[in-house]
Amino acid sequence: MIPQDFFKILSKKAISFYTGVPDSLLKNFCSYVNDNVSRENHIISTNEGSAIALAAGYYLSSGKPALVYMQNSGFGNAVNPLLSLMDPEVYGIPVLLMIGWRGEPGVKDEPQHIKQGRVMTELLKSMEIPFRIFNKSTSDPELEISELYTTSISNNCPSAMLISEGFFDNYTSVSRTENPYIVSREEAIKMITDMTGDNDIIICTTGKASRELYELQKKKKSVNQNDFLTVGSMGHSSQIALGIALNKKNRNVFILDGDGAVLMHMGSLAVIGSESPENLKHIILNNGAHESVGGQPTAGFKISFTETAKGCGYKMAALAETPEQIRHEFEKLKNSKGPALLEIRVSCSSRSDLGRPVTSPAENKKVFTEHLRK
Numbered sequence: 001m002i003p004q005d006f007f008k009i010l011s012k013k014a015i016s017f018y019t020g021v022p023d024s025l026l027k028n029f030c031s032y033v034n035d036n037v038s039r040e041n042h043i044i045s046t047n048e049g050s051a052i053a054l055a056a057g058y059y060l061s062s063g064k065p066a067l068v069y070m071q072n073s074g075f076g077n078a079v080n081p082l083l084s085l086m087d088p089e090v091y092g093i094p095v096l097l098m099i100g101w102r103g104e105p106g107v108k109d110e111p112q113h114i115k116q117g118r119v120m121t122e123l124l125k126s127m128e129i130p131f132r133i134f135n136k137s138t139s140d141p142e143l144e145i146s147e148l149y150t151t152s153i154s155n156n157c158p159s160a161m162l163i164s165e166g167f168f169d170n171y172t173s174v175s176r177t178e179n180p181y182i183v184s185r186e187e188a189i190k191m192i193t194d195m196t197g198d199n200d201i202i203i204c205t206t207g208k209a210s211r212e213l214y215e216l217q218k219k220k221k222s223v224n225q226n227d228f229l230t231v232g233s234m235g236h237s238s239q240i241a242l243g244i245a246l247n248k249k250n251r252n253v254f255i256l257d258g259d260g261a262v263l264m265h266m267g268s269l270a271v272i273g274s275e276s277p278e279n280l281k282h283i284i285l286n287n288g289a290h291e292s293v294g295g296q297p298t299a300g301f302k303i304s305f306t307e308t309a310k311g312c313g314y315k316m317a318a319l320a321e322t323p324e325q326i327r328h329e330f331e332k333l334k335n336s337k338g339p340a341l342l343e344i345r346v347s348c349s350s351r352s353d354l355g356r357p358v359t360s361p362a363e364n365k366k367v368f369t370e371h372l373r374k
């Protein structure tokens with residue numbers, strides 16, 4: 001389906017406010033929205049739960065349901081406000097959900113998406129959220145949307161469009177996220193891995209950063225025994241790292257984080273600051289975008305991560321963008337007393353031939369924990 005046609009159907013239903021967290025499967029539709037909806041009527045949120053709450057505020061003040069888009073990985077973040085805010089047994093607030101169905105049964109996908117994909121329809125059923133599946137065989141999307149919309153309005157409830165891979169046709173965005181930074185995320189990760197040793201632990205964020213780290217380390221060694229790849233649970237790398245840092249005080253624990261991921265659960269910085277582990281070193285690879293899922297902008301360049309970290313009690317926070325600054329600041333970070341933060345400004349780019357881990361998360365966990373517990 002052409003994203004523009006889908007958008008037109010939604011417009012006929014008076015859907016005029018869009019919010020959500022981007023998803024690769026929905027990127028053609030989200031890019032169309034980004035190009036064609038005004039800034040105040042399309043807000044890229046930091047967290048799927050926050051997007052639901054934003055839609056609630058929009059409905060309370062306008063009387064119109066919003067559309068909230070998300071990847072099904074982020075549905076967990078949305079469950080709480082869906083059940084305790086929007087549900088007809090609480091405030092009863094209509095909203096149209098657009099959920100990218102990663103891990104749909106029968107479609108090949110990454111390990112972190114398999115179970116979420118398999119339980120997706122049962123999850124919606126058990127939450128009593130009416131839904132329709134949209135795939136290449138959906139013959140009348142307008143009718144399906146119309147029925148969902150009517151149900152939402154008449155029952156004062158959320159309803160959901162579960163979108164299969166390949167449902168949306170390609171759409172090339174006219175507003176690609178560009179930034180002035182010269183070092184790519186992969187180059188920054190390479191500099192860091194060149195400057196870390198066998199005693200250092202790296203916890204890496206969700207998306208392409210983990211795939212890049214995996215490939216870089218694979219080139220150097222046969223097993224990545226010191227790296228933990230947070231393939232799912234976006235935004236939680238820093239708390240995984242905190243759990244390890246508090247237990248392994250004699251080893252530096254580095255977090256390779258993304259701006260979108262940090263923003264998703266920014267409260268974690270407050271816990272790190274107040275627990276104050278000296279060996280925790282937080283690196284944010286800030287490209288101002290959700291590069292891994294299509295490059296949709298984040299608030300990464302509109303806020304100050306370094307000031308936020310300092311305000312949360314980090315002992316040191318620095319910014320770097322050139323190769324020289326990155327090497328210099330990383331050396332300082334390594335030798336500093338943490339918790340410490342280094343924000344690296346990187347370009348919004350990645351290789352088109354980037355691979356994926358060939359070993360399973362369970363195998364990675366085995367190697368990582370065996371080495372860590374020694």
Ligand SMILES: Cc1ncc(C[n+]2csc(CCOP(=O)(O)OP(=O)(O)O)c2C)c(N)n1
Binds near residue numbers: 024074258291298
């Ligand atoms: C809870 C959740 N929501 C959404 C996604 C989809 N997703 C995977 S990677 C990613 C972008 C991450 O952005 P950022 O942390 O800035 O890293 P970048 O891709 O720019 O390196 C998103 C939105 C997800 N995996 N989990």
